[in-house]
Amino acid sequence: MNIDKTPAKRVFEEMAEIFSRELQKNIRLTEIDEVALNAWEQDWKPINQREPPNGGWNWKDFQANNDKKFKTRYFNMAIWEREQLCGLSLGHISRDSTHVWIDLIEGSPFESHPLKGYILKIIIVTSTEYARVMKRKFLKLAEPVSGLIEKYTQQYGFEYVNRGFFKKRPICQKEV
Numbered sequence: 001m002n003i004d005k006t007p008a009k010r011v012f013e014e015m016a017e018i019f020s021r022e023l024q025k026n027i028r029l030t031e032i033d034e035v036a037l038n039a040w041e042q043d044w045k046p047i048n049q050r051e052p053p054n055g056g057w058n059w060k061d062f063q064a065n066n067d068k069k070f071k072t073r074y075f076n077m078a079i080w081e082r083e084q085l086c087g088l089s090l091g092h093i094s095r096d097s098t099h100v101w102i103d104l105i106e107g108s109p110f111e112s113h114p115l116k117g118y119i120l121k122i123i124i125v126t127s128t129e130y131a132r133v134m135k136r137k138f139l140k141l142a143e144p145v146s147g148l149i150e151k152y153t154q155q156y157g158f159e160y161v162n163r164g165f166f167k168k169r170p171i172c173q174k175e176v
Contacts (some may be wrong), residue, residue, distance in 0.1 A: 013128045030078045032077065075127070089104065161173060
């Protein structure tokens with residue numbers, strides 16, 4: 001492993017290898033870069049009928065805002081099978097550095113993309129490993145989609161925390 005690589009890139013390589021073997025696919029995990037944003041804009045955007053909070057976000061705007069807002073604290077991921085963009089995730093490390101947030105998750109709008117049904121698992125497992133490598137105590141999902149809370153809690157070990165009307169957004173969290 002090349003020690004010049006960022007912790008995120010090292011985790012991406014390791015997890016891509018694990019998931020490639022497990023799923024028998026050619027999986028790549030990268031940061032959301034210009035290549036990923038171009039694939040989103042050319043391939044996803046014209047056919048995406050989703051609306052927030054169920055996807056349909058403008059990933060270029062979010063990426064630009066995250067670059068400014070979190071600078072070195074952001075954590076983002078593009079999930080590829082060969083050259084096809086299959087998923088995107090955007091998050092950051094908390095100010096107090098105790099946890100990693102996952103703010104946005106979206107799978108490809110193509111019904112038959114090659115990683116259908118695996119995007120959430122890849123994001124959660126990879127983000128959990130990143131939090132562990134970065135020595136963070138928790139992985140937190142911001143404003144979880146209500147239809148997925150049961151999946152987060154039962155399949156992935158998260159706890160749902162409704163922080164009430166005056167305490168920002170509800171979350172799902174788990175210790176890593």
